[in-house]
Amino acid sequence: MIMIPVAWIVVVAVVDTFLPPHIHLGPLLVAAPAVTPSFGGPRTVGLVAALAVIAQTVIGVLRDPDELLSANHEAQILALIVVGICLVVFCAVRERRAKELEQVRYVSEAAQRVVLPPLPKRLGPLHTAVMYLAAEAEAQIGGDLYGAARTASGTRVIIGDVRGKGMTAVSDAALLLGAFRVAAHRQAPLDELVAYLDRCVRWDVVEPGEKGGFDETFITATVLEIPDRGTQVRMVSCGHPPPVVLSGGRPTTMNALRSAPPLGLGELTDPRYHVESFPFEPGDLLLLYTDGVTEARDAAGTFYPLTERVTGWTETSCDALLARFRRDLLTHVGGHLDDDAVMIVLERPAASRP
Incomplete structure (x- = not known):
């Protein structure tokens, strides 16, 4: 030159x-x-x-x-x-x-690896793939979060979204993930685990004896328990977008019948965490995501229609489906997102049929 x-x-x-x-x-x-x-x-x-x-x-x-x-x-x-x-x-x-x-x-990048390390490619019998797209320029991490922990009988997974952006959202995400990693390995029931996470968020937001402030910081989240043997996934939803199971190109949205309020608002609402269940058969793909996916807009202001888009997709591996989804989402928004977006794809291989 x-x-x-x-x-x-x-x-x-x-x-x-x-x-x-x-x-x-x-x-x-x-x-x-x-x-x-x-x-x-x-x-x-x-x-x-x-x-x-x-x-x-x-x-x-x-x-x-x-x-x-x-x-x-x-x-x-x-x-x-x-x-x-x-x-x-x-x-x-x-x-x-x-x-x-x-x-x-x-x-x-070092902070991201500490606060939000990538999921391993294998979690027991499950295969995993994760996509994290940060909205902020040059950012590697934002307010969206995810994590997984192995137990004696299966895998516990959390995905969530902190209200707000910036370093405060990163701090709140780190707090919740730390609490999840500490408690998820225990054999406590799923509803007790979520109640513990709610208390952790509230204790960090409000000083002891202080009143008010609960509406300023909260975290929407979904916590799942996926057994190694069996096909019924147990789930507690706290105001988070529902999972989608893709089976043979046919998506099914797993809406919670009794969704709890977001984490951090428990003292205001005194929630009773209801554990839902849905099937996750061998050969299926389980899609977990944040609202940065479904609220992504194109030039005309149209939201990204997740279930409509993935209908008919024949990818059988989580990596292939996630690669196609990433291309499709970025094409829909014109290459730039206005909010952080996370997509986790969990695959239960057909060979793992009990």
């Missing part, structure tokens, strides 16, 4: 030398160092700027052999020097900021 500005300098210098005295192409030399920052660093820009100054000096000497340099050429040389110095400083500042941004990205 550096040969482009160098060739430009050579062409301008040669042509300008043979032109009539009243025509000057020397000012065009500034284009060489001006385009160099698009691909080069401070040293490259400095080198090209120095070559442009040398070329302008040679042009001045050759066109005015009776005097070393005319006032016009001296002004052009000075202008090239000033422009070159400014461009070198600009490139140096840009490189420093690029290094800082790279460090921030590294820290962000």
Whole structure:
């Protein structure tokens, strides 16, 4: 790439030398160092700027052999020097900021791995695939959350969405996931686990003895218990979008008959967590997602119709279905989401039939 500005300098210098005295192409030399920052660093820009100054000096000497340099050429040389110095400083500042941004990205990715580590590809007999699309530019994590824990008889999975955005939402997501990881391994019933998670969210939001504030922070969530043996999935829904089971290209939405309020609002509503159940047969795919999926809009403002889109999809593996879903969702929204979106696909292979 550096040969482009160098060739430009050579062409301008040669042509300008043979032109009539009243025509000057020397000012065009500034284009060489001006385009160099698009691909080069401070040293490259400095080198090209120095070559442009040398070329302008040679042009001045050759066109005015009776005097070393005319006032016009001296002004052009000075202008090239000033422009070159400014461009070198600009490139140096840009490189420093690029290094800082790279460090921030590294820290962000490290935080994501700690707060929201990717699910393993296998959870007992289940195969898994996860997609996390953050709405914020350069972000790796937002207020959406998911996690899984193995028990002696199966797998417990949580997916949720924190009200709000930014670092506060990330902190609340980390709190809930930490509580889930601590308690999900225990053999407590599913409704007791959800009640414990609700208390953890409330304790973090409100100081002991304080009243009010419960409506400011809450987390919608669905907690599932998928047995290794058997086909009945147990679920507690806390105001979260319902799971979808895809069987042979036919989606079925598993709406909760008695959905509880979001986590963090338990003291206001005194909920009784009702455990629902639905079938998850070998060969089926279980889709868990946040509202960033179903509320994704296209240019006309139409929401993404998840069940309509996946109807007829014949992918039998979670990875293949998730890859197709990602392409379809981004195509629907024109490549950019307005809210974080999570999709988890769980596959119970046909070979795992008890």
